[in-house]
Amino acid sequence: MAAHDNSEDPNYDVDVLIVGAGPTGLALAAQLAAFGASFRIIDRRQSPGTESRAIAIQPRTLEALRPFGVSGELVAAGHPARELHLHLPEETLEMDLFDTGLEDSAFQQLLFLSQAETERILTRHLLSRRVSIERGAELQDLERLDPEDPFAGMEAKIQRMDRGIERIRARYVVGADGAESTVRSKAGMDWRGGAYPDTFILADLEIDGAEPDAVHSYPTEDGFLFLFPLAGAATWRMIAIKPPHKPATLETLQELADTFSHGALKVRDPQWISTFRLSHQVAEYFQQGSVFLAGDAAHVHSPVAAQGMNTGIQDALNLGWKLALGARGLASDELIDSYDAERRPVGRDVVSTTDRIFKLATSRNGLKKLPRTKLLPAVAPKAMAWDGLRSRLFRTMAQFNVNYRGSSIVDAGSSRLPHLLARGPRPGDRLPDADVIQQKRERRLQDLVATPGFSVLLSGPGWPQDTPHQLRAALPQLAGLLNIQQLTAGSSLLADAPGLIKDVSGLAFHRLGLSSRRPELLIIRPDGYVGYRSGGLHITAAVEYLQRLTRNSEVEPAAGNARPGSAA
Incomplete structure (x- = not known):
């Protein structure tokens, strides 16, 4: 039973x-636990998965998991790949991976780690918070508490395996x-798209003839x-396309290796083949309504x-803090609804982009294979020598370019310079990272704002000493959820002060x-994105922004006639 299984509201358990204890469900549980929310996490599997399945962890994911103290453990357990070897018919191109464009992050590598190990590390974190996963528990049905x-x-x-x-x-x-x-099926949410015609074969195994510490593409x-x-x-x-009518065996894998590498690879000792x-x-x-989808259930x-x-x-991690x-009765309707508005466009873009790339990589039909067989060998060397293009490509792959600029829950104060003139992240952008000093210790900026709640960052000269007190007094509903700090430029010899x-x-x-x-104020959301930004020493608009997101905080929601987290 999870430690966080008792809701204070008698209308709810x-x-x-x-529902689901893969990486998505485990990350959601970690964020809910950090906020002290009551939750239970169930999974129909009797035991954790052992297959490697998803194996790549992007830099933005390592950043996003930092508040839970697991990113360092993931990095220590994983295998960074710093090169891509593109084996073309006439030559092999060796290209650095993530060597440019990620300077504003503590994580500048594509990390490979078995999904089973990722799940194990997240599960161990939850156990340290006295949260257990209820296994052998399968969702059978969902019904609204109020049909209207x-x-x-x-x-x-x-349906529980142990007690009915x-x-x-x-x-x-x-x-x-x-x-x-x-969950998606019982909630009646449509599932749109299609399937690819090919069957793929993958295996975790040993390979002789492949240079280590690199991704190889043939x-x-x-x-x-x-x-x-x-x-x-x-x-x-x-991983490769499985030839028709061939079994999933080591012999088939060797045939594929021979075909694509012209006999340069020897495969052996498979841990599993699928x-x-x-x-x-x-x-x-x-x-x-009250039902949400995340991860593979959504895309x-x-x-x-x-x-x-x-x-x-x-x-x-976009959803957890909102729920x-x-x-707590602290979220406006607008805040709850923003999950779909912010994440569904991201999901659609990922599906669309990967579909186009995948078809270019796998098509064996006429003109569709020309980009891979003719254009790629001609263009790749020149393209990968262009630092600007590589920087943009790597930032996109690392998911640093994901933003919520059009979201209704991000805003800029009227004193903020127009976007075309302003520098730095706009409201809705990821907060960049940098080395800083606090209390005579070297720290990372992202670590200092990685707290359950909103972080207010005051910068520049002129801020009254009682500004933090004014902010907290104006936002009593956010007691314990407001982290206020001041960023100053200058020598490490400057006097230390709390929050400096x-x-x-x-x-x-x-x-x-x-x-x-020039004084400015930034509000950082719990998921590490800039929610609000303004210039000048005025805090009124910043307070109004946070009040708008949490405007129902003083009204306890009544079950059956109000949205969870909203006023009756």
């Missing part, structure tokens, strides 16, 4: 029911239960073969560019687009 009100919460019917049927009443239900999501007229470095029981992950079909699908909506696509698990984890605030961050190198000011001569 729990604030959030998470889709926002009044849900009752879940759970259990019913759980929850304010919110989150389906993180994969592509065949029962594009030919017959399709492709990829090799990814792993850490753990096997050294390599191999086949799978791929599809490109996305849910019509990520929210319906599935090909594994090219290693976006899938990472997108799912960031779905979870946690909603469970020193930017000795000037990189934080530069990356944030700040001036040491």
Whole structure:
């Protein structure tokens, strides 16, 4: 039983029911636990997965998981790949990976790690918070607590392997239960897209003849073969299109290796071999009333560019803090609704982009294979020598370019310079990172704002000493959820004070687009994105912004006639 299983509201057994304990569900549980929300996390599997499945962790995901203290453990357990070897018919191109464009992050590598190990590390973190995963518990049905009100919460019917049927009443239900999501089906959410015609074969095994610490790609007229470095029981992950009528055996893998590498590779000692079909699908909506979808339950696509698990984890971390605030009666309707508005466009873009890339990589039909067989050999060397293009490509792959600029819950004060003139991240952008000093210790800026709640960053001269007190007095509903700090440029010899961050190198000011001569205020959301930004010493508009997101905080929601987290 989870430690966080008792809701203070007698109308609910729990604030959030998470269905599915893969990386998405585990990340959501970690964020809810950080906020002290009541939740339960169930999974129909009797035991954790052992297959490697998703193996790539992007830099933005490592950033997003930092508040839970697991990123360092993931990096220590994983295998960074710093090169891509593109094996073309006439030559092999060796290209650095993530060597440019990621300077504003502590994580500048594509990390390969078995999904089973990622899940193990996240699970161990939850156990340290006295949260356990309820395994052997399968969702059978969902019903609204009030048939007339889709926002009044849900009752879940759970089939437990150990003690029969259990019913759980929850304010919110989150389906993180994969592509065949029962939550999505029971909530009646449409699933749109299609399947690819080919069957793929993959294996975790040993390979002789492949240079270590690199990703290897073998594009030919017959399709492709990829090799990814792993850490753990096997050294390599191999993936290719399975020839028709061939069994999933080591002999078939060797035939593929011979075809694509012209006999340069020898495969052996497989840990496991599997086949799978791929599809490109996305849910019509990520929210319906009190029910939400995240991860593969919301979007599935090909594994090219290693976006899938990472997108799912960031779905979870966009949603978790909003539900946690909603469970406290602190979230406006606008804040709860923003999950679908912010994450569904991201999911659609990932599905669309990976679909186009995948078809270019796999098509064996006429003109469609020309970009791979003719254009790629001609263009790749020149393109990869262009630092600006590589920087943009790597930032996109790392998911640093994901933003919520059009969201209704981000805003800029009227004193903020127009976007064309302003520097640094705009409201809705990821907060860049930099080395800073606090209390005579070297720290990372992202670490200092990685707290459950909103972080207010004051910069530049002139801020009255009592500004933090004014902000807290104006926002009593955010007691314990408001982290206020001041960023100053200058020497490490300056006097220390609580909440003072020193930017000795000037990189934080530069990356944030700040001036040491001009005061500005930034509000950082709990998921690490800039929610609000304004110039000048006035705090009224910033207070109004946070009040707008939490405007229902003084009214306790009534079950059956109000949305969870909203006024009756």
